[in-house]
Amino acid sequence: MTKLLIKYISIILTIYLLSFVIHTIHISSTPALLIMGLVLLVINLILKPILLLITLPVNLLTLGLFSFIVNAWTIMIADHFVADISMGGFLNSLIAAVIIVIFHHLLRDMDREPNY
Numbered sequence: 001m002t003k004l005l006i007k008y009i010s011i012i013l014t015i016y017l018l019s020f021v022i023h024t025i026h027i028s029s030t031p032a033l034l035i036m037g038l039v040l041l042v043i044n045l046i047l048k049p050i051l052l053l054i055t056l057p058v059n060l061l062t063l064g065l066f067s068f069i070v071n072a073w074t075i076m077i078a079d080h081f082v083a084d085i086s087m088g089g090f091l092n093s094l095i096a097a098v099i100i101v102i103f104h105h106l107l108r109d110m111d112r113e114p115n116y
Contacts, residue, residue, distance in 0.1 A: 003108075004041065010103035012037040014096055015085070022095070024088030032084030040078040048074050071097035 012033055019025045027033050051070045052059065059066040075093040079085060087093050 006107045007044070007104055008037050008041055010100050010107055011040050014100045014103050015087075018092070018096055018099065022088065022092055024086075025092055025096075026086045026088070028084035032082060036078060036082045036085045039081050040075060043074045043078050047077065068094060068097050068101075071100070 015025070015036060016027065016033060019027045048070065051073060052067065055066055055070055059070075072090060072093040075087060075096055076090065079087040079093070087096065
């Protein structure tokens with residue numbers, strides 16, 4: 001359960017911070033941001049494994065880098081379902097995908113207990 005919460009927080013934090021840096025990302029309200037996080041989390045749980053399976057040969061050829069493209073696709077799909085948020089296109093979704101992965105790993109590492 002904490003893995004999903006960490007993923008959810010990393011999604012929301014990334015989209016919120018990117019809306020300040022990239023002016024083509026628009027968030028109309030806080031509830032829209034929270035809904036976007038939930039929609040993207042559900043899409044990542046259901047649709048992303050199917051997309052990764054379909055794109056497996058390309059992903060193997062690019063040594064896993066194509067998974068960022070799949071992540072950007074999932075963000076664009078979630079953007080389509082949430083009306084009050086606009087990600088502003090593929091490039092912004094790709095940037096968000098990369099930063100979501102970075103935040104997720106940072107938050108995940110902070111959640112672990114140190115091995116002394």
